Amino acid sequence: MTTTSDSTGEAPTPRQQAVLDAVLGLMVESGDQLTMDAVARRASCSKETLYKWFGDRDGLLAATVQWQASKVRARRYDRQHLDVAALRDSLRGFAAAWLTTISSPTSIALNRLAIAHAASSGSNLGRLVLANGRFAIGERLKPVLEEGREAGLLDFDDAETAFRTFFGLVGRDVQIRLLLGDRLPLPPAEIAQDAERAIDQFLALHGAAKPKPQA
Amino acid sequence: MTTTSDSTGEAPTPRQQAVLDAVLGLMVESGDQLTMDAVARRASCSKETLYKWFGDRDGLLAATVQWQASKVRARRYDRQHLDVAALRDSLRGFAAAWLTTISSPTSIALNRLAIAHAASSGSNLGRLVLANGRFAIGERLKPVLEEGREAGLLDFDDAETAFRTFFGLVGRDVQIRLLLGDRLPLPPAEIAQDAERAIDQFLALHGAAKPKPQA
DNA sequence: AGCGACCCGTAACGTACGGTACGGTTCGCG
DNA sequence: CGCGAACCGTACCGTACGTTACGGGTCGCT
Structure with missing residues (x-):
């Protein structure tokens, strides 16, 4: 025991x-x-x-x-003034941190282990990794999204769905390729660039046309 | 031998x-x-x-x-008339087929095996799975995207980048969650709905405002 | 000093599995 | 029929690894 x-x-x-x-x-x-x-x-x-x-x-x-x-757990993104620039910064920070995490050798090795383990029957390894990875970042990002919505900067129905879109735009094929052994150099400069692009796309989809529509 | x-x-x-x-x-x-x-x-x-x-x-x-x-290889998506409806159908077909594939027990098991194998050093299993999965669908989808651009229906610089956005919008967190053992029921109805939403988002990002701008 | 808790290093055990060897059977062909 | 190729079933071998057991050494406490 x-x-x-x-x-x-x-x-x-x-x-x-x-x-x-x-x-x-x-x-x-x-x-x-x-x-x-x-x-x-x-x-x-x-x-x-x-x-x-x-x-x-x-x-x-x-x-x-x-x-x-x-x-890894986790610097607080304290709610700052929250204009559109601050929201962008916050989202960009999340995106870059996530890309940095999933491209780190430690994360790759850990996820490989947990996935191999999930092939066997009972094992909470996969659940543990999910809880501390995918779901942890979801729970930390969703409040930011909702604050953005309350401030009239974002427009979406369901925070979970919006987060999954964010997740897809940021991660794309990176994690699966790395897990399968693809060489995919991801220097900080490229991470920053990818994060920027992902945020642009996310705001294009979910940015509110007019701040505070009912104010 | x-x-x-x-x-x-x-x-x-x-x-x-x-x-x-x-x-x-x-x-x-x-x-x-x-x-x-x-x-x-x-x-x-x-x-x-x-x-x-x-x-x-x-x-x-x-x-x-x-x-x-x-x-699995692969029904041809023959180039049809290619108005915006046909393009949507084509993209939706790709998205639904991809979601169906990655959520199938066979794909999950195969990817788990290849990922576990990639942890060991030399092994082309991961490369094989990538070549027949992620990269195969990329090579099949990019011509469609480029035809869409030539027809003035899509707007993007790099087909590879556009495809990666497509990939992220369609797959989101599905594959990693399934690989890690998360229960994630994905009935055909939900696949169709997810594919539809992904295509909406993709066209919102890359749909050309005006068909044939230089025609 | 004496004692017990804790821990290191190593040996030992059982099992699972990749790989090989071998006898027996079926089948095609001259 | 006679023969060889292909193949099934099973037994066998070597090794790797999870797990347990043991001897000795160090440290803190009385």
Whole structure:
């Protein structure tokens, strides 16, 4: 039975964090040979300790996913004045952050692992990755969209649907291509450019023609 | 050494097709336990035959990907009269077909396998899936887009970029969610609706304001 | 100093699976 | 009929890996 880093668990100790970082390192370097032996060797700990701390292999992987998620979580986009320029900045920030995330080696390795795991039957790895990726950013972006709507800057019926459009315009084919091993260099300059284009398109679809139509 | 169904290979014999269908069936039912033993049992053939025909496990998987691709490939969208209604129909057909494909159990299983494989180093599985999925549809759609532009119905600079926008608007978060195990029922009615919405959005972004501006 | 908790390193066990070998059967052909 | 090619079913081998067990070492507490 796991003692720490359970699915609802508390924060890992620094030593445990070092172990989880070792897992992340191994995943990125060579996603396949992620064996308990390799983790123990890399983290300079015994396998017995791994099993005491994390229960079994799946527990270790789950803890790793949550550890990585806790590292990314997330600068607040505090609601500023919210004119159209501020809204653009906010959306552009989200888009660039998302592209940076999904193109990072860590995210690629983690998603590959979770997807491979989802092929087997029961496993919350996929659910964990979804909750901390796709759905987390959705819940953080939707309030921004709704504030934009209240300010008369955006026009849409359903925030979820609008977010999915945003998601598609930003991500396009990037994630699936990277997951399938396509070389797709995404330097910061191109990320900025892609984010800009995506926001232009999103505002073309959902920007309100007239600010505050009923004001 | 593989004798048949090489990476450039000729069509598999009917018996080989039955074997590859057995692989597809196993993949869909329980993607993990896709062992050579299980394939042989399901296909009622000996492992020795599998190795003679396909070389090794990777050869079998590659042949399976190509077999599936050959089954999907692809009704022609012959260039019809090409007014705006015909263009809409054509795009809507592409969108619905793509959504149907990526939400099919076979595609999900195949992509999971290829993604897991891409975590290991050398492997053309990911490349194969990309070539027969994302890039195949791109090459088939771009001529339609360009005809639409020539007819003054569409406005864009780069067909590749326009296609990626199309791809994002159609696919959104569907594929990644399905790959990660999210339940996401996508009945034909919803596919049709999603395709319609995606085409509306695409035309809002790239529809030419005035047909044949220089005519 | 003595004791217990914690942990490292390594060895050991069981199993699953990719790959190979072999006997037996069917089928086409001279 | 006689023969060889193709193939099925099964047994077998080697290895990799998850998991457990054990010996020894370090640290904190009394």
